[in-house]
Amino acid sequence: MTSPPRVLVGHGTENDFVVLPDPEGDVWAGDRLDAAMVQRLCERRAGLGGDGVLRLVRSVHVPDAADALGDDLGRCEWFMDHRNADGSYAEMCGNGIRLFLHALVAEGLVDRQTCTDGLLVGTRGGARRVGAGADGGYWVDMGPARPFGEGSAELDGRTFDGVAVSMGNPHLACLTDVPVEQLDLTGTPAFDPALFPEGVNVEIVNVLEAGAHVRLRVSERGVGETRSCGTGACAAAYAALRAEGATEGTVVVDVPGGRLSVRVTSATTVLSGPAVLVSAGVLCPEWLQG
Numbered sequence: 001m002t003s004p005p006r007v008l009v010g011h012g013t014e015n016d017f018v019v020l021p022d023p024e025g026d027v028w029a030g031d032r033l034d035a036a037m038v039q040r041l042c043e044r045r046a047g048l049g050g051d052g053v054l055r056l057v058r059s060v061h062v063p064d065a066a067d068a069l070g071d072d073l074g075r076c077e078w079f080m081d082h083r084n085a086d087g088s089y090a091e092m093c094g095n096g097i098r099l100f101l102h103a104l105v106a107e108g109l110v111d112r113q114t115c116t117d118g119l120l121v122g123t124r125g126g127a128r129r130v131g132a133g134a135d136g137g138y139w140v141d142m143g144p145a146r147p148f149g150e151g152s153a154e155l156d157g158r159t160f161d162g163v164a165v166s167m168g169n170p171h172l173a174c175l176t177d178v179p180v181e182q183l184d185l186t187g188t189p190a191f192d193p194a195l196f197p198e199g200v201n202v203e204i205v206n207v208l209e210a211g212a213h214v215r216l217r218v219s220e221r222g223v224g225e226t227r228s229c230g231t232g233a234c235a236a237a238y239a240a241l242r243a244e245g246a247t248e249g250t251v252v253v254d255v256p257g258g259r260l261s262v263r264v265t266s267a268t269t270v271l272s273g274p275a276v277l278v279s280a281g282v283l284c285p286e287w288l289q290g
């Protein structure tokens, strides 16, 4: 590293990320961004603080992009290299990918005017189209929710039953009448490892209006409780519609950090919401060496 690495901090409905611009893949090459560095960056007192890290990098510089994207590799100039706060990789991040596009625009790497039709971005869960909305926010075509069974999770001394849904990453979306604001989600959920061999994000969901409006709290794999989860909102919307026997509809999803909207059709799921950059600067060399 010749000059101090550039860094941004931002969030989507208060699901917050440390953003590392690295277009040519030379700033955080090799094992520089190992799990220990991700953990240090996400540390809320001794680091910058965040639920995860997003590295802005061209797909050609990511060794595992070819496996993740297959024939889409050539169509995805950019790759969302996402890490959870514990350093683990996730296949997909719905809040992160909106912030990813916002940061590409802010860094002058992509022209916002050209992304109203969306830009195809590579992720470890495959290619996703993300675009700028007329309201200043962003949308992302997440692909269809893929149910893969039913299960339960134990949290705060209770058992919550739910539907297992893949949005590229694994979720257990649990509809319940227990008011979510009463729950203590500081613990780690217990779940069935046979159903979720790669771990799971657990959404606890109250239905406010059948098939149209829900409120959720989430315990994320690799992080703990966060203020929002975009893929979790999609899983919750799918579960809320399914409870009504519906496969299509638009669901407003309230999370502790704000509001998201999820449009579900028979073909796909479109998540919409804000993306906010809070600060931009550089990492101090003495911190990096510490």
Ligand SMILES: N[C@@H](CCC[C@H](N)C(=O)O)C(=O)O
Residues within 6 Å of the ligand: 015, 084, 089, 090, 091, 092, 093, 094, 095, 096, 169, 170, 201, 220, 221, 222, 223, 226, 228, 229, 230, 231, 232
């Ligand atoms: N908060 C994200 C999801 C991040 C990944 C998740 N913790 C996992 O490990 O699957 C979102 O907005 O979707």
